[in-house]
Amino acid sequence: MNNNCLFCKIAAGEIPSKKVYEDENFYVFHDINPAAPVHLLVIPKHHVPSMQEIGPQDAQWLGRMMTLAPKLAAENGCTPGPEGGFRLVVNTGVEGGQEVAHLHMHIIGGPRPWDKR
Ligand code: 5GP
Ligand code: ZN
Numbered sequence: 001m002n003n004n005c006l007f008c009k010i011a012a013g014e015i016p017s018k019k020v021y022e023d024e025n026f027y028v029f030h031d032i033n034p035a036a037p038v039h040l041l042v043i044p045k046h047h048v049p050s051m052q053e054i055g056p057q058d059a060q061w062l063g064r065m066m067t068l069a070p071k072l073a074a075e076n077g078c079t080p081g082p083e084g085g086f087r088l089v090v091n092t093g094v095e096g097g098q099e100v101a102h103l104h105m106h107i108i109g110g111p112r113p114w115d116k117r
Contacts, residue, residue: 002047007102011045020076021068025061028072037110038077038086042068048103051092069107078109085109087116 002008009015010029017029020040031039042065048054054062066088073086086109091098108114 002102005047005102006100007041007043007104008047011043021072026065026068028068031106035106036108036114038073038108040072040076040107042072042105042107043102049101050096050098050103051090054103065105069105073107073109076107078107079111 001012006015010017011027017032019027019029021028025045026042027045028040028042031041044061044065048058069086069088074080078084078086086107089106089108090103091106
């Protein structure tokens with residue numbers, strides 16, 4: 001827990017959020033400013049600033065984070081099948097467009113049109 005981190009506070013329940021899933025390692029909630037009909041954020045409960053700080057020791061939980069995506073997408077309104085789908089985005093660092101310095105994966109989807117960026 002990083003006391004100066006917005007997403008650590010959200011994962012700890014200290015700042016309210018619309019939770020859709022939680023387990024021992026992850027907390028998943030609705031983005032406050034959705035870019036599409038479905039816009040979820042998946043965060044590890046432990047503080048990791050970005051993908052620039054991860055290494056081989058992180059492969060297992062990162063793999064689990066990826067495998068959570070299709071389940072969460074399907075359960076939260078993304079259309080299944082090849083004509084549906086979703087985007088997974090992990091903005092990394094300032095030049096990568098990251099605004100909150102706690103690693104997070106966006107799950108973005110739902111019926112088009114919505115901006116691809
Ligand atoms: P980034 O640009 O860092 O990849 O994404 C940060 C995301 O967090 C943005 O899409 C933004 O809308 C979302 N966000 C920022 N502050 C909050 C908040 O307090 N609550 C929730 N639910 N989402 C937030
Ligand atoms: Zn944090």
